[in-house]
Amino acid sequence: MRGGRSRRSGPPGEPRLVAYLYLAPALLVFGAFALYPLGRTVQISLFDWDGLTLATWVGLGNYADVLQDEQLRGAFGHAAVLVVFWSLLPLLIGMVLASVLHRARVRGLGFFRTVVFLPQVVAMVVIAVAWRRLYAPEGLVNDVLRAVGLDGLARGWLGDYTFALPAVGLVGTWFETGLVTILLLAGMGKVPQELYEAARLDGAGRVREFLAVTLPSLRGEIAVALVLTIVAALKTFDLVYVTTSGGPGGSTTVPSYEVYRRAFELGEVGSAAAVGVTLTAAIFVVTVLVTRLVEQRDER
């Protein structure tokens, strides 16, 4: 903090008071519409409340339900399954894709980047409408299956007890793979070329090159990709709301959908708040854990 001293020796006291004035408008809106409601969510989560009549204090009862209630436990279990589809699969595919693309300069990379990143900017509701159509009994997915002779597999994917959740998950894989690929590709671009040249001179093939040079250099990008995609998986709401509404029979319900359903459809506001707090805690834990990966790298 070398710069700090000179600034502090400016007009006495001036920067201090002024800084708060610059901060005040943002802090006011942020406090009133984000921090204060967060506190209120925690408070509400300790009550049994239907949103209309008087609330009853239940302490941690709503949180005990998160652990015991089958529907709620299921919702968090489904979120964990979605993490595999939204985060781990895209990371694996993105790794392969990015290292293939990075090793050989191919033409049309700009076009490719634009295309695979496109899903990220389209509203999730639009994506949900598109995939509902693809998954329909007479939709493209089944058309393709029948075309290759797998008629037996064809079904209404989103209405199927076993396959609805993986089907929702695959939409996430489709959605996140482009983001992860481009993130990793950007990271690979920052790795000094000499490292690759040295590896190649040593006769390293694709795989050795990848394990010895690429992977260790990409810890930061991998961490960012994991945080972004895991958090997105945990928060999946629009997609579930539009495609399955948690069905069939609660087989695709997720925590964020339970927050909405309990608070605004079932009148179990306290329970909804507890689910919201638990979800938020899960997101914080994931973010902190994965971010520590990056910091370890920076210390070296």
Place this chain on the structure above:
Amino acid sequence: MTGRVSRFERTTNYLVLGVFAVLALTPVLSVLVAALGPDDSATAGPVTTVAGLHVGNFAEAWDVGQFGTYLRTSLLVSVLVVAAALVLSLLSGYAFGVMRFPGQRALFALFLLGIMLPTEAVVVPLYFDLRTLGLTDTLWALVLPQVAQSVAFGTFWMRAYFRSSSRAVVEAARLDGASHWQVLWLVLAPLARPALVTLTVLVFMWTWNEFLIPLVMVTSESLRTAPLGLAFFQGQYTSGFTLLAAGAVIVATPVVLVYLVLQRHFIAGMLEGSVRE
């Protein structure tokens, strides 16, 4: 270097590239194709294929689905959120990035917390408290919560920009006798244009695509945003896919257009800004 990669490998790469491009585009294109095809809701029998592009579907969706109203609401909400978030983030980012004051670290940590905060964590009391105040089903209920979320990221974003690039400039301007206010608006804000464009693009996209807040906060049809309108249209309009697809295209187009023009800013912002929520 490129010469060392074999022709076989190069061909494989193009193949992989092509397959993934097709996979990425198929769902998007299938909607576009359906939207431009003949209306499939009128004919119950065998599909009568009429050649040509049926651009009239968009006009019909616009009328039947009231997408004109939804777009107007979305545009209004997005402009208000973006404008407020930009001004507030410039001010707070300047305070964090250029000035020193007690409690700086703790306050900044609060904003960082806001970046991670999911909508699900605040939406329940927001609805019930705003209802008590009579503010649900108003523009305020759509705009203010989203300004709050965007300003957390915006503060983080502008602070990083001000810290990295402007020490010397600020000190020179201060020595010339400029006030903090003048330094910010006359010197730094114009220089920060690239950072501001990226922030604008991101906040616009997040606001345009937001679903949970409009779903919870709004009941009157005139205040429905475009994604919300589309979800309701799907629920009500079950015969045929053509008009639904046309509606979906209408909802997606504004952000996609901005993306195609300013994609550098999109990608840079998503990759560097990383964790918003």
